[in-house]
Amino acid sequence: MNLVLFAVVVTLVLFFWIAKRQSADPYGEFHLAFNKLPTDKVEAAPRTEWLNMGYWKDTDVFPEACEALALKLVQASGCKPGGQVLDVGHGSGESLILLLTHPSMARPSQLTGITSLAAHHQRSQARVARLDQPVPVFLHAGDAVYRPGSHGHPLDPSSEDQFDTILALDCAYHFRSRTAFLRQAYGKLRPGGCVALADICFTPGALQTRWTRWVTAVLRLMPRENMVSTDEYLAQMRGMGYTVRLEDVTSDVFPGFIRFLGTRGLGWKTFGGLMGVFAGAGARFVVVVGTKE
Template structure:
């Protein structure tokens, strides 16, 4: 594997790992972006483009400079608090909803994605001048157990996920919704604690993220032959394409028999994006059937409902384990979220953030559905207290009003920092494909 010339070059270039979004929306013909030699002029890597869907200029890489506009998304619903009186709660929501929707999607290439480059500014280290570009471009909610710095928390969450992915020496790994490439860079880093991967495929539905990740990878690994592919496509396979480009990694066509098994992956990882997929259930089914080799592992972080399933939806199936957070406070005396809070979550907040409400299920419901699909050794680990409170504090300390409001929103849906009962839980999920195929 080609390595940067020095530790200093590695430190400045590779940065660390994650996300975003590979939602299940039909976007465009598959575009494969290969990491090509990095030229001093910062010319874009060679890119295959179906011009009937996206113009070459849209996929042109340009330079590595950070976009001039990094205005954060003003999540105005962060003003909502569980203690807010009803009359003061509903009026601002009704008045601000149109503006919130506009600002949320204004920087998206197609008006449907809530993340592009606004997150880069959050990676700036404390004390760094505004003129200095952040060295990392992480995009996830972070694991804040031992840090108060955004980039460190995001990298810690990526490490936590990869530690659950059962990466194999010289294995094949699919990284779903990798954002601008930090998770890919983490996997390829010479100092990575994980086994070297023979082949890595990244997939994202955002052309902006795909081309930026390609440039960053080419900067670190300039020679041809590096076994990384970046595909701009939805996380969920939507059917055969008529183009001549590389197939979707979850396309079942031609993946039968021993030769087809070799095209599959030992590990499939998804950092902080699965709740956006349309739908997560469909994605998990495709990963099991067409993505994983026998004995392979899927690992992803997710946001689920904090409520318990009703008796009619409860499952007695064995095969999954729920690990509660080690720092969860006893909340038996805490008030349950009000019906109004649940209504706002389902009818306003989730649609605004492009999260299908069908994905927000109780932890046990997700475990049972994965077992029903055919996964073995399903494990769901609740790490809410190491994620939401730290993120809320970080965003609440930002200078920008929009990020402070987002911090209020995170605090609201998590039930506050005192361990109260909230609306949502943050989890790490893993499951294994049985050897010999799906269980009977």
């Protein structure tokens, strides 16, 4: 490694460390500040609790962009009225509330959710309980991927639960692993059901470069096994039995999210800069729908 490249690497690592330090939140609630609007009173809690990168095509407001990405995912899934829906990685519950209350949503007959942070699980339970709506909701705390001993896990192959739609909004690239999750999801879908993901993969060939692998490792966005190209992503799902379609929405996600982070102080601005490098290194934000025939 030459001295110039070494300096760049050290600088990026230092900036990333600063960003992580400034944005650290041991309670997993940093996103609440992101949801605050300029018109909100300082002491007031935000009206929404979104936690995704957003779909910025027609807005520059964080909660509006996040809702737009959630709506795009649900609409892509073709969610039908009266279906049984599993929302994986729902954070502190905003996507659950959208499925239960948004006027454009087809109401499920049953809604199940799972999220990995206990604090988010508890917060989601409290928020859903306050809603005046008739749909039964079952929430679980745990990893997205079922492992033996995970009592009550919605993807437990020994349970009789089945789903018409499984949603993973901006989270599946974190799973260990995404392929394990997709295989388990396939086993729990009814015929004609689908899994829909707002996810990150890479342009074909991008992962051949050390630079792309290094930037991804620095950002700590995903384990190595989830780093696949768009072509590999589609091939993996087809190999599991899915009929698949993929839409690349990178241009309506990364630039707007990076601009927003630039307004949130030095730490988040630095992280946004690294996200720009990540996109430039071949990362793609995609909406993927896999149907079980």
